[in-house]
Amino acid sequence: MALMESTMVPLGSACPDFTLPGVDGRLWSLHDFHTPALLVVVMCNHCPYVQSIDDRLNALAKAYAGRCSVVGINSNDAVAYPDDSFEAMRGRAKAKSYVFPYLWDEEQSVARALGAACTPDFFLYDPHRRLSYRGRLDDNWKDAAHVTRQDLKEAIDGVLSGREPLETQYPSMGCSIKWRSR
16 A cells, blocks of 8 residues: 555646446446536545545535535556456445445546546536645544544535635545556
8 A cells, every 4th residue: 555645736627527437337427417516536445545534425425415416436457456346346335325426437547637646536626617626535534533624525615605715725645546557
């Protein structure tokens, strides 16, 4: 497990277009999300950083339903990391009762277009699908009971209220994305 931080893509960047298969059996594209805010989370099954926050992520998706769409995208190399295969994604989504689409970026093109570096990596887009926040979920990835600052929630509230992006944004950290060798 190689610890990485977000690359902190420039704010205002456009959300890349995508069409990816979901564990629910349908194809999802950027144009399927119509809420004022869109949260794209690059995640996977095997990363302990994702495992420690996925219940919080699911709760966030429930809390903002209808106002902020959440979509999880797994871009890891499933040949080298079978725990991140599409079949394993289906099992994880079912076991965790994800309330958001969990998509498979087998070609890794969406993760590259996003500028993703780690799992989890969070990208929050405004109504015009311009990047408003990239960074951490909160200030304690390991223990929800010790969270004192909910950065992503604050950023979502800002987008929904039409406020400017948070001035200070801290990178997310987690496992490196498992890139396929080219």
